[in-house]
Amino acid sequence: MKKRRIKRYIKHTILHVLLIAGAVIMIFPFVWGFSTSFKEMREVLSHPYNLIPRRFTLVNYQNVFGSIPIARFFLNSVIVSFSVTLSQLVTCSLSAYAFARLRFPFRNGLFYILLATMMIPQQVIMVPVYIILNFFRLIDTYAAMILPFVSSAFGTFLLRQFFMTVPKELEEAAFLDGCGHLGFLVRILLPLSRPILATLAIFTFMWSWNNYLWPLIVTNRIEIRTLQYGLAMFKEEGGINWGQLMAGTTIATVPILAMFLVAQKQFIEGITLTGLKE
Amino acid sequence: MRDAKRAILFILPTYLIITTFIILPIFFAFFISFNKWNLLAPMKFIGFSNYSKLFRSDEFWKALVNTLYYTFITVPLCVFFSLLLAMLLNTKIKGIAFYRVAYFMPVMTSFVASAFIWQWIFQSQNGILNFIIGLIGLKPLSWLNEPKGIFTVLFESFGLHIPQWLSGPSVTLFAISIISIWRNVGYYMIIFLAGLQNIPRSYYEAAEMDGAGPVRRFFSITLPILSPTTFFVLIMAVIVSFQVFEQVAVTTQGGPLNSSLVLVYFVYQKAFKFLEVGYASSAAYILFVIVLFLTYLQVKVLGKRVHY
Numbered sequence: 036m037k038k039r040r041i042k043r044y045i046k047h048t049i050l051h052v053l054l055i056a057g058a059v060i061m062i063f064p065f066v067w068g069f070s071t072s073f074k075e076m077r078e079v080l081s082h083p084y085n086l087i088p089r090r091f092t093l094v095n096y097q098n099v100f101g102s103i104p105i106a107r108f109f110l111n112s113v114i115v116s117f118s119v120t121l122s123q124l125v126t127c128s129l130s131a132y133a134f135a136r137l138r139f140p141f142r143n144g145l146f147y148i149l150l151a152t153m154m155i156p157q158q159v160i161m162v163p164v165y166i167i168l169n170f171f172r173l174i175d176t177y178a179a180m181i182l183p184f185v186s187s188a189f190g191t192f193l194l195r196q197f198f199m200t201v202p203k204e205l206e207e208a209a210f211l212d213g214c215g216h217l218g219f220l221v222r223i224l225l226p227l228s229r230p231i232l233a234t235l236a237i238f239t240f241m242w243s244w245n246n247y248l249w250p251l252i253v254t255n256r257i258e259i260r261t262l263q264y265g266l267a268m269f270k271e272e273g274g275i276n277w278g279q280l281m282a283g284t285t286i287a288t289v290p291i292l293a294m295f296l297v298a299q300k301q302f303i304e305g306i307t308l309t310g311l312k313e
Numbered sequence: 314m315r316d317a318k319r320a321i322l323f324i325l326p327t328y329l330i331i332t333t334f335i336i337l338p339i340f341f342a343f344f345i346s347f348n349k350w351n352l353l354a355p356m357k358f359i360g361f362s363n364y365s366k367l368f369r370s371d372e373f374w375k376a377l378v379n380t381l382y383y384t385f386i387t388v389p390l391c392v393f394f395s396l397l398l399a400m401l402l403n404t405k406i407k408g409i410a411f412y413r414v415a416y417f418m419p420v421m422t423s424f425v426a427s428a429f430i431w432q433w434i435f436q437s438q439n440g441i442l443n444f445i446i447g448l449i450g451l452k453p454l455s456w457l458n459e460p461k462g463i464f465t466v467l468f469e470s471f472g473l474h475i476p477q478w479l480s481g482p483s484v485t486l487f488a489i490s491i492i493s494i495w496r497n498v499g500y501y502m503i504i505f506l507a508g509l510q511n512i513p514r515s516y517y518e519a520a521e522m523d524g525a526g527p528v529r530r531f532f533s534i535t536l537p538i539l540s541p542t543t544f545f546v547l548i549m550a551v552i553v554s555f556q557v558f559e560q561v562a563v564t565t566q567g568g569p570l571n572s573s574l575v576l577v578y579f580v581y582q583k584a585f586k587f588l589e590v591g592y593a594s595s596a597a598y599i600l601f602v603i604v605l606f607l608t609y610l611q612v613k614v615l616g617k618r619v620h621y
Binding site: 047050051053054057058060061062064065067068071080083084125126127129130132133134137138139140142145148149152154155156157158159160161162163164165166167169182183184185186187188191216241244245247248251252263264266267270277280281283284287288291292295296299302303306307 | 328333336342419421423429558563590
């Protein structure tokens, strides 16, 4: 019995060593970038491997706010990501409700077409979508970054799967109480679906916040660039000031990481539920 | 009938968006790919010229080969490490929550941010990676600015020379692959973990009673039951790697000497830098056909094997 316990102890120690080594590789780039953002330029060049800055400074953050309109980029990212997320919650709830609970001609056909569109990568259609937005004179506006993502097949699919699990009796009871379909959806079904709505919101927000390809293609004016695109441009102008770049990177990363730490459960569940979206 | 009217109203916003921004564009792209167009002058129908130009273009082949190289590096390593991590985590060990967060953090990070952080690590002077490989006596590399093949560089460090066709992907492309592996491992790990947790403990206990060792248990229980998950992850990872863009756009813009040029960056360059919209669309369509084929394979095989 004692031998077994020792064996288990050794096994767990080996496991922890392996897992910690892996975790260091995963986290270290963040830590190092983060520490660099608090170093003076001189120290960045002379002692790049110090993990703790010898002289702690906020000058990089001051510079980032001074030399590039990072506050504006941040605001733009917030505007775009919130608009996309909120509108998807509304449009996807409605369409998911129709596909899960209403009977109408061609329902299955329409649903399969919707599913099929999930297989089309954004990169394949970026040229025609640009042309369509250009046709409506929307290039270089917020609308160009928001409109194509106001609804999604992924969101519809995710919510429909959940809506289908809610028992029919609940609906009948609500109708007896004089609720219509919209009333039932808003007052009963959506409150019941809070976890899955949270999952959809988090995924959509994260995707939108991190999106680089789209703002890159459809915007030119500096004032409406999002954080990701703004940062990438900032690097191209002139030589690289690593301290400043890491400060900007930190500002762009922290909101999403904070959101993840708060809503871990929804993230993990969202992935395992669907395993669908990158 | 009233239901039908209401249903149409309910699905209208979604269908409007999907139709305008996905369904129409995919047909539109097909149409444009048979035309010569620079967005300004009127379109001109030129049949298959764009496609034949594509197949004669060294640049396109370079982009295709680089994308395949990238896929062959990232996919096996991603699957291997994510499965390994998932199996380590699937033991009754303390601190799972911490490890899960640690491994998942890169997945949350934007491509732009992770590319910046890694550029800092990959720097040829002052880069910490060169510092680390220096500790084991290797020469520093300019990771993101080295068009030479990874095998060429490897053998050169032992004073050996190898023929050009054996040189392998460029060091730069290899470095970009490292960024992607780091970023994606956590995502696939979560999917594997879910798959592993579905395997009943009693299977392992029974096998252990029959005297099966850990290796035997892995190959006779874990791997077969997990095969649908593995297949899903495999195809998913291949599809994602065919769409690689941001890492390249932020770090190298396809360079040096096109040694990190990939398919999507080729499309982007042709369409938005040189305004060869028709030509770009033909390349985009080839990408689409590849992804479509992979998705078909996924649906077909998974559909059959999901009941084990």
